[in-house]
Amino acid sequence: MLSVCPYFHVHQPHRIKKYRVFDIGNDSEYFNANDETDLNNERILLKVAQKSYLPATKVLGELLEQHPEFRFALSFSGTVLDQFEMFAPHVLEAFQKLVHTGRVEILADTYYHSLAFFYSRPEFERQVAHHQQRIQELFGVTPRVFRNTELSYTNDLAMWCEDNGYLGIMAEGWDPILGWRSPNYVYSPKGRSKIKVLLKNYKLSDDIAFRFGNRGWESYPLNADTYAKWVHAHHGDGHTINLFMDFETFGEHQWEDTGIFNFLSALPTALLRHGDTGFKTPTETVLAYPSVGEIDVPHILTWADTDRDLTAWVGNDIQKDAIASIYRMEGDVLKTQDTETIETWRKLQTSDHFYYMCTKWFQDGDVHAYFSPYESPYDAYIAFMNALSDLQLRVTEMLRRKEVEASPTKAIGFWARLVAWLKRLIARVPFINRRMKVRTP
Amino acid sequence: MRNGGLGVACHGLTEELIEAGAEVIFVLPRKQPTIGGCKFMFADFSGKIPVKVYQIESSLIPYQHADSFIEMFLPGGKRVRFSRTVLEEVHRYAEAAYEIARNEQFDIIHAHDWTSYLAGLMAKLASGKPLVLHVHATAYDQAGSENVDPQIYDIERRAFHEADTIVAISNYTRDIVVNRYGVDPAKVAVVHNGIKPQELRKLPPALEELKAQGKKIVFYHGRITIQKGVDYFIRAARRVVDLDPNIVFVISGWGDMEHQIMHLVGEMGLSKNVIFAGALWDDERDRMYQSADLLVMPSVSEPFGLVPLEAIQQGTPVLISKQSGVAEVLKHALKVDFWDVDEMANKIIAALRYKTLNQQLVSEGQKEVSRLTWKTAAHKVMHLYHKLLALLKREI
Numbered sequence: 038m039l040s041v042c043p044y045f046h047v048h049q050p051h052r053i054k055k056y057r058v059f060d061i062g063n064d065s066e067y068f069n070a071n072d073e074t075d076l077n078n079e080r081i082l083l084k085v086a087q088k089s090y091l092p093a094t095k096v097l098g099e100l101l102e103q104h105p106e107f108r109f110a111l112s113f114s115g116t117v118l119d120q121f122e123m124f125a126p127h128v129l130e131a132f133q134k135l136v137h138t139g140r141v142e143i144l145a146d147t148y149y150h151s152l153a154f155f156y157s158r159p160e161f162e163r164q165v166a167h168h169q170q171r172i173q174e175l176f177g178v179t180p181r182v183f184r185n186t187e188l189s190y191t192n193d194l195a196m197w198c199e200d201n202g203y204l205g206i207m208a209e210g211w212d213p214i215l216g217w218r219s220p221n222y223v224y225s226p227k228g229r230s231k232i233k234v235l236l237k238n239y240k241l242s243d244d245i246a247f248r249f250g251n252r253g254w255e256s257y258p259l260n261a262d263t264y265a266k267w268v269h270a271h272h273g274d275g276h277t278i279n280l281f282m283d284f285e286t287f288g289e290h291q292w293e294d295t296g297i298f299n300f301l302s303a304l305p306t307a308l309l310r311h312g313d314t315g316f317k318t319p320t321e322t323v324l325a326y327p328s329v330g331e332i333d334v335p336h337i338l339t340w341a342d343t344d345r346d347l348t349a350w351v352g353n354d355i356q357k358d359a360i361a362s363i364y365r366m367e368g369d370v371l372k373t374q375d376t377e378t379i380e381t382w383r384k385l386q387t388s389d390h391f392y393y394m395c396t397k398w399f400q401d402g403d404v405h406a407y408f409s410p411y412e413s414p415y416d417a418y419i420a421f422m423n424a425l426s427d428l429q430l431r432v433t434e435m436l437r438r439k440e441v442e443a444s445p446t447k448a449i450g451f452w453a454r455l456v457a458w459l460k461r462l463i464a465r466v467p468f469i470n471r472r473m474k475v476r477t478p
Numbered sequence: 479m480r481n482g483g484l485g486v487a488c489h490g491l492t493e494e495l496i497e498a499g500a501e502v503i504f505v506l507p508r509k510q511p512t513i514g515g516c517k518f519m520f521a522d523f524s525g526k527i528p529v530k531v532y533q534i535e536s537s538l539i540p541y542q543h544a545d546s547f548i549e550m551f552l553p554g555g556k557r558v559r560f561s562r563t564v565l566e567e568v569h570r571y572a573e574a575a576y577e578i579a580r581n582e583q584f585d586i587i588h589a590h591d592w593t594s595y596l597a598g599l600m601a602k603l604a605s606g607k608p609l610v611l612h613v614h615a616t617a618y619d620q621a622g623s624e625n626v627d628p629q630i631y632d633i634e635r636r637a638f639h640e641a642d643t644i645v646a647i648s649n650y651t652r653d654i655v656v657n658r659y660g661v662d663p664a665k666v667a668v669v670h671n672g673i674k675p676q677e678l679r680k681l682p683p684a685l686e687e688l689k690a691q692g693k694k695i696v697f698y699h700g701r702i703t704i705q706k707g708v709d710y711f712i713r714a715a716r717r718v719v720d721l722d723p724n725i726v727f728v729i730s731g732w733g734d735m736e737h738q739i740m741h742l743v744g745e746m747g748l749s750k751n752v753i754f755a756g757a758l759w760d761d762e763r764d765r766m767y768q769s770a771d772l773l774v775m776p777s778v779s780e781p782f783g784l785v786p787l788e789a790i791q792q793g794t795p796v797l798i799s800k801q802s803g804v805a806e807v808l809k810h811a812l813k814v815d816f817w818d819v820d821e822m823a824n825k826i827i828a829a830l831r832y833k834t835l836n837q838q839l840v841s842e843g844q845k846e847v848s849r850l851t852w853k854t855a856a857h858k859v860m861h862l863y864h865k866l867l868a869l870l871k872r873e874i
Contacts, residue, residue, distance in 0.1 A: 057824040058721060058831070358834035396842065399809045415812055418835060419828040
């Protein structure tokens with residue numbers, strides 16, 4: 038038996054508009070660009086909905102109807118769910134319909150698609166809890182398998198997940214970690230036995246996610262039968278083929294004219310043609326197969342680049358500065374107890390903001406691998422830091438006001454206590470009492 | 479060479495062409511006793527390396543209108559006006575070039591900028607050798623608008639069409655050559671300018687008093703002409719000072735808009751924040767580069783733009799106009815449309831306010847600049863030469 042475990046990640050960040058120094062102190066809206074640029078979040082969401090979310094959910098819905106065996110998983114960032122509610126509720130409904138079939142699993146995640154695990158554990162935990170609650174509200178399910186932002190993974194994260202009751206966790210099936218071993222089995226994290234790790238088969242995943250529409254690729258144009266053959270070739274040397282990719286692969290990263298939707302429509306039939314092949318959700322996969330070994334990931338592993346680390350997000354100095362600046366504010370921001378301020382601060386934690394500041398591609402000139410709505414990584418940094426400066430200003434002002442509000446009551450309390458104490462003191466001194474008596478007529 | 483980039487470019491390229499095995503005969507339009515650098519630079523060659531320097535009695539300096547009279551400065555600084563116009567000089571230079579071309583042995587003619595295009599054409603006529611034109615600027619850059627000198631345009635257009643190969647110093651300039659002069663794009667190649675590596679010499683700081691008061695310094699260095707966009711820079715300065723009066727703008731340069739800019743500074747109430755330093759050169763200039771917190775090049779039209787590269791070498795980050803050739807090769811720089819005064823101000827303040835940004839622009843910028851060498855440029859030029867000669871052989 039060989040099962041295929043597809044999982045599609047749905048995410049959009051709240052992109053920061055061209056926020057200038059002159060806006061600091063004057064404009065507390067950072068994400069409301071309403072121009073024709075790619076910083077206009079509503080515009081992007083509606084565009085991607087048209088190109089990807091709507092047609093792809095339609096195809097997936099049809100596949101679920103046609104093939105009772107078909108199943109897959111989705112993960113949503115809280116930021117994309119918020120934008121669905123704001124700009125395109127019908128898209129959210131399309132996803133809810135898929136989940137209501139009971140054959141579409143939803144994964145756990147951080148609400149704000151953040152790297153909080155590596156910068157603030159308490160904040161990370163708050164975001165995971167927030168996400169879980171929101172998924173329960175919108176879809177009526179509770180995630181049991183965890184995936185972290187950018188598929189980032191370490192031994193510590195796996196331990197945290199096990200301690201918090203998750204059955205499984207996702208990671209990149211990267212050769213240097215695996216050595217001679219195959220990503221097509223279920224593993225245990227180092228030192229833990231309850232939770233299992235599902236590793237992405239990046240070759241087969243990227244054939245669809247990255248290479249599908251590339252005319253220079255030797256396998257172009259790829260059809261479902263050929264692809265199914267590549268999958269079937271793993272019969273006998275694996276239990277599960279984990280295909281992890283962005284949901285936007287369908288229609289946005291790979292445009293409709295590449296034939297991606299036809300490919301998706303034909304894929305389950307082609308895969309199921311081999312009698313001993315099926316589909317499983319991540320939870321089904323971790324429950325079905327025993328762990329064949331331990332994987333040890335002391336340093337952060339992600340899905341990105343050829344480095345598979347966090348350097349695309351926090352590799353250069355401005356990125357490090359930006360992310361350090363946001364987490365440095367944690368204490369003060371939380372002290373304000375102001376829901377809106379805290380939420381704005383969290384929206385600024387989304388990993389995309391730091392990714393836009395990446396300068397790695399300057400060296401290899403690989404612009405296309407690093408899409409950004411900003412003209413330059415420096416523009417991204419300036420908009421981010423200006424917005425952060427404004428937030429800082431507002432937080433400081435709120436805390437100052439709180440102090441002022443608190444202090445008069447404190448002061449009154451102090452004087453009141455002092456007077457009471459003096460009265461008591463006077464009452465205890467017999468001499469004064471006597472004199473007062475004497476004077477009394 | 480105190481005429482901006484052209485002399486520096488010719489020097490850097492020639493040195494590396496020789497290094498790559500070319501023999502160079504350098505025909506200068508005139509003796510240059512008055513404007514220092516050039517004579518020294520090339521006279522320096524004649525002893526050590528196989529460059530032959532020809533100086534024709536002519537008075538050409540670049541960046542002039544065709545019918546402006548020629549002015550020169552005597553050693554005492556006295557201004558002398560010659561009777562001939564630039565255009566007459568260009569023609570006289572071309573005639574001399576014809577004679578030289580008949581007497582010298584060479585394979586390729588390589589002419590730099592419009593004042594030598596006719597000389598190049600005449601040399602081609604005399605020798606039948608292929609002609610390469612090197613475009614460092616066009617009449618469109620000088621004018622800063624559609625107000626183009628028709629006589630210069632005419633010479634450029636004729637020369638571009640007659641040339642065998644054209645070298646543009648940026649895609650920005652190539653687009654102008656192709657679109658404004660109707661030249662076949664196939665014969666226009668781009669060879670970006672390089673810059674000589676500089677060993678950083680720590681100089682004594684400039685404007686120490688201001689710095690001691692905690693003032694930040696924004697530096698402009700270049701000619702003060704309409705092409706250079708200094709007026710936009712001043713308007714941005716107004717926005718900056720409104721937000722932070724502790725920022726000082728230093729302007730080094732000269733040019734026909736100098737009085738207009740001074741007037742603008744007064745009018746906008748910026749006299750306290752703008753310093754006219756005169757034209758700074760050599761160590762004086764480098765000291766200012768080193769003391770400044772940011773260099774701005776706000777050009778309306780800049781075929782390449784050497785100044786930002788010099789600034790980065792001296793450890794100062796740069797904000798450059800997108801309407802420049804150097805923006806194509808410099809990624810670790812802040813960039814702005816010259817007309818977008820608000821954005822210019824935004825980026826000036828950001829560069830001064832966010833230390834990490836300032837530092838990364840320098841450290842990464844210096845790595846980037848060190849890769850922009852004249853060697854790379856010379857190799858591209860040599861490749862073009864060989865292509866031309868191979869083509870010629872096949873035709874014979």
